[in-house]
Amino acid sequence: MAGSNASSLTSSRLSGRRDPMLQPQFIRSSTFHWTLAVAGVLAVFVIGLFGFIYWSVDNYLITRSDTMIARQLDFIAGLPGERQLAAIDQNLEQDTRGVHYAALFGADGRKIAGNMGQLPPELGTNDIVRNVPIIRTLPTGRQAGVIRAIARKMPGGNTLVIGREVDETREISHVVGQALALGLLPGLCLCLLAGAWLSLRAQKRVEEVNKRVQRIIAGDLRERLPHRNVDEPFSKLAVIVNGMLDEMETMIHALAGVGNDIAHDLRTPLTRARLALERGRTNATTVEQLQKVVDKAITNIDQSLAIITALLRLAEIENSRRSAAFGTVPLHDMLREVCDLYEPIAENKNVDLRAQVKHRLNVLGDRDLLFEAVANLVDNAIKFTPEGGWVGIELERGDNETVMRVTDTGPGISEQEREAVLRRFYRSDKIRNTPGVGLGLNLVAAIVKLHGFRLAIRPGPGGRMEIICPDR
């Protein structure tokens, strides 16, 4: 229940079709949000930059104009009395744009010459350039404005004023504003469009992935995620996921095969048991006959149970996280014990079981499981070694590793069969009729894997199995 709820929730979130807010999906996507944020930061930065440019250009122009009017003041003030008036007139005549201001006021404040009505009261006579408000008389009417002006008290008592309108500043702010409008607005629009496009694209890909994943969930195991080139993160992810899907597909197929094998291997003894019981019930005339039938049935049922037990055990080892319970396992002692346990069986079969354990070597692991693994290898080796042969158990040091090796003079495992023997229930055709569950090597492989060791099947002659324990 919970699982189906979660998956429908995910799909509605991904497809957006059932979105009650009816808002375009991309507006809520994080890609779009990020684009918006970046565009905002960029806009603030650009406005700041333009502001700075405006401020510094304005500053520069005002400073230049100030220097200019101060120089003019010096120049005119340096002229003799009558030439001053001519210079003022000349100055104003040369100014075609009407930005220059110049005037000479008498000691009583009366205007002697120039284009300013009166001496602005804010303007001191101390040679400092200031902002001065002014009412200009233009053909269109009177207009208030601000000019930069400087004044100096002349030795004769007159006051000379030189001013200049700095309307360039206004022009500059106009230009800057225009540039901003021309540059920033389209830029921002472009950003938003890119953001929307990116998020739409990402959303489309997510939707595509979702569609395919839904198909996989529905059982189409061959479906894969789309990807273009591997350099793009999304494609890289898709390739990784596809790799995982490949692995899972193989595993699921293997599992299905195992399921069939299990069913077959379980069914055989159960069928035998059923037949025996059925026939016994009808045909047995004495208690002894019935007991014989029942014994036969029990043996077959036990065989089925042994298979189930082995499978459960395999699952237990494969799923276990037992490394917490690992301890130091003295392999030399353990191998001698295995040898001790199997010696009589080997002798009965006229197979020589030899343990060549010279060094005392320890590994970190689970003693019982490792014992079981080696016992399984030895059990197999004895089983497949013909009479008069031998089985050897060796313990050796390799390069940064400890190796347990079980060799025998049996048929060995051919190159083609090496992978197959690790499959569940696999039994070589040569040994179809040897009794056994067919899970022994799986168990060994699972135990070895749990320990982080390696199981190696070496080329013959004879069988050569190694458990390689790398040093930690």
Add this chain to the structure above:
Amino acid sequence: MTKVLLIEDDSETAEEITAELADRGFEVEWSANGIDGLDKARSLRPDAMIVDRLLPGMDGLTVIEALRKDQVRTPVLVLSALGAVDDRVRGLRMGGDDYLTKPFALVELVARIEALLRRPAESRETTLRVGPLELDLIERTAKRGDRVIDLLPREFRLLEYMMQRSDQLLTRAMLLEEVWNYKFVPATNLVDVHMGRLRHKVDGPGEVPMIHNVRGAGFILRTGP
């Protein structure tokens, strides 16, 4: 009469176990859940208990733990459908004395209950004797009557274990666990081969056999036929 308390929720299994134990001369009390089982364990004071691992009401291990807290030392055999080794270890650590995985043979169950009831006392004896058989634990020598039996160390260990439990049925799984410390029953008839060799040495030609193979169950060491 020896009283055994069985705590098992599956009535069919319980019926079979009860019938088998009754046939063997035990008095069996059955309880279908943990809470009732714990009550009975406290009031009836049984000689041994068989406790299923998973029970309604109260988990089997909790029952054992509660009893052990009350200083009740009754031997307990834990039954479980969980074959996990970790589970077995937990069962034994919680105070269970032995552990049997379902499905099991009734013979195995009875053998283990009898083994629990007749656990050999810690003895300071340095010589074990069963009929004409004599085992010197210090000298590590064995004799049957006057005949010296030459035993390998592993055979000595096996015989020692059997002599401590003479007249008891010892199943293959019990022998593997106790003598060889081997927790898993291998497909190969390991125990039979070892036992065959030991029997060959213990029961000489013309002597009355002492090691008996109980078909489909295990082995018994006894003086009688």
